[in-house]
Amino acid sequence: MHWLIYLGIVLITFLIMEGVTWLTHRYVMHGFLWYLHEDHHKKGPGFFEKNDWFFVIFAVPSIGMILWGTLDPSMWWIQAIGFGVMLYGFAYFMVHEIIIHQRFKLFTRSNNIYIRAIRWAHKMHHKHLDKEDGESFGMLLVHQKYWAKVKKDRENTRNKKG
Structure with missing residues (x-):
């Protein structure tokens, strides 16, 4: 039973980290630590x-x-929280550095709708070159408008082929 509680804490921490990441990205990285994030x-x-x-x-x-x-x-339980943060950090690295920005050329093409939606959301985030007027500050959760855009693009591509 102890390991189930431990695993639950790891997973809950992982989920909470998406909110922490959004808040940090929006108010810290695009705020007083912009000098670290600007590049x-x-x-x-x-x-x-x-x-x-x-x-x-x-x-x-x-x-x-x-x-x-x-x-x-x-x-x-503190250790479990630490592992939850670490697990989110690993997911962030995989999604942000490898899938989105492709700093490591492991996955360069994907037709997966989720990957296309997070890449589109991040592209919309990066269209803003300064710290104000940003959008899409999260990482793993994608707003419905980006899903809709990707689905519409996929549908248009199918219609052109058919």
């Missing part, structure tokens, strides 16, 4: 961006919580 919207030379520091910013508390829960077994 993500205005790409400069080189592979690395100042924006990559956000991986460290989120990784440090995650590692700290995992370590704390490991060193003090009575704080096992």
